[in-house]
Amino acid sequence: MSGKNKKQQRIFAIYWFMLVYIIAALVWWYIELSRQNESTYQYQMQHTTSIHPQNMQEINKIKNHYSRKRAQYIGEGIIFFLIIVGAAIFIFRAVRRQFRHSREQQSFMMAITHELKTPLAIAQLNLETLNKHKLDEEKKKKLSHSTLQEINRLNALCNNLLISSQIEQGGFRFNIEAIELSNMILQIVEEFKNRYPTRKIENQIESEIIYNGDLTLLQIAINNLIGNAIKYSKDDIKILLKTNESGIVFSVADKGPGISPEEQQHIFEKFYRIGNEATKAAKGTGLGLYLVQKVIQAHHGKITITNNQPHGTIFSLLLNNMHHERT
16 A cells, blocks of 8 residues: 555544544533533422422423523534534545545646657657668658657647646637638648558548637647547547537547546546546546637537447537638
């Protein structure tokens, strides 16, 4: 068992011990106050009865006082109990959320280190090969192209980090312009085909679709969706872009392991990565789908997840008609 897990267990053990102790103390004080109230009531009744046996008004006063005190102790006990339980639940969730965020950030740092080192190492190796060896033009072109792809990969990663930080802090300025969405997606698909020549990317993209939006953000969203489909699925993927009465529909369908309903509730959270072994084997930062959702929300659109048949996932983006037009 790791040191961090032992530390968490100690923290939760202390937490539960303190909670049980506080509740036990509350119950003990209630019992003691009830006994004291009962003793006072019995004493006053005996004293009143022995001195003024016919004084019913005084007896009723004592009984009313006893009943009020009893109701007071019960009411205050219930209120304190609810406050303690509410605070305990709040603290437990906050601590558990903090531990989860800590694990996610640690995983993120490990992932981002790998994501940065891999393209840098490939680019360095390519450049060293170009400098140290006499190569024909075809090999030089191939190495240069590979280096450029890795630089583009680094650029995309840096954009994800930068845009994520700016959006979260409210510092990103949206630049709305008319975008030739069809051509933009075709260019992105072509880049992925060049980067993954062995993968088949089927596309059904309607031509001449113009959309008013932020070019940089939409490129990031499209890149992340297609990149995720390629990363988590070894089979072919299918890309669709069309218009209907609701607006523009863009979807990416893969034949990967799929996403369970429980995971679907969390996949758009920052740093979150699906927990099954099939997906953990694929490297990633946990920022991709988080950014996709932020981008689509900024454009007042919707993102949906459906199951692909016989297996896999379909991510669909719906952009409203009010933001686009056909040429």
